[in-house]
Amino acid sequence: MELTDNQALPFPEGQDFGNGALDLQFLAQTIDARMKAQELALNDVLFPPCKVLGLTAVVPISSGGTAGISWNKTIYNQGFLSTTNIRPRDSGTYMMGVYLSAIPTGTVTANAAHNLNLTVTVPTGPNIASDQRTFTSVASNIEPGAGGSSDLTTQMIFSVETVPGNLASIVNTTFFHTNVGSTMNVQTTSYIWIIKISELG
């Protein structure tokens, strides 16, 4: 029995024509195994880990403070083990973004600022407190005094390497505003998303 160079597919040696049926069986079974591995690899590309989270209820945020958003509604999940958080831990390159809509509950303050901040802390070693790299992306706008609502979106790209302890990255979304006239409600149409775009080279 000999093997092909790349895929190690078996075939009979020259002048070995004693058992063609068995030779074909070995070849077919080996091809089957190789194709199964390719199918799995292709599925990973066709269906990359992807997740979208939203909010089950509006989130009221007072003026002047920076408040975190707790995403608590799974809109879509492909490949993330946890259904309630959006913290990547598997190695790869990811793209992540947020859309946030906020509306004043009462008086609109002219020229109020709105600020959306997305931060991902990626562990680079076994102790995330000291072994980390932080990626931040922010979107801001100014209320012109017309309607008071704020629609913001931001995005970023980052890479994750598997670290001892298989630590997950930490994702924080915060919203800050200076609408002193009233609280602003972050709407349930807001969402955060993440998709794995590549394995590491």
Place this chain on the structure above:
Amino acid sequence: MSATTTTWAIPYATAADPLCNGDDIIEAMAERVDAILTGFDTDIELLTVRPYAQLALGAATVTTAIDQVDFDEVLADTANMTNLSLSDTTITINHDDFPGVYLSSWIGTGQDAAGTNVNTFEAFTSVITLDGYASVTNQGVALWQVAGNNSGQTAATFYATGLPSFGLPGAGTDDVQIRAWYELFGTVVPLTSPYTQFAVFRISYPF
């Protein structure tokens, strides 16, 4: 060889083949399937590990009012797209080896020395092909702007995304350089590490 399949030209035996040719036919079948599966492996690898590079500032850099960003750290590079000793402002795409459609993402944080307000940022990327392909040469392909003051916060972040299409079949043959720029209106501020990052990755392969 008596026959091959229609689509993939895989050889197989027919009733007319003598029994003593069985080993040659099976070998030919195995070699042909080997070549097909190896081609599939190459395609899957192309899709799995994308050409991708990301630069960052490892230390804060004071810049002028309008400048290309001088990066000093390579966070990722899967396709020999960066060489800081040669150019610390550029991500380069090898046209022949890695043609395709690329997406760039550029985010940065600026803060003035006193830690007070910053003014208006304008961030954009430029794409340069060395063979002078007219439609993309020196063309800013993305623009995003943070307007007004930042209302008491001590930092402002901007980002710019672009979808530069280049390297398509027949469009050009030379390497493509992509650079991140920023322009500041008002007080000159340094970009802040480590939040200033510039990434380019391939999103489609031109089959």
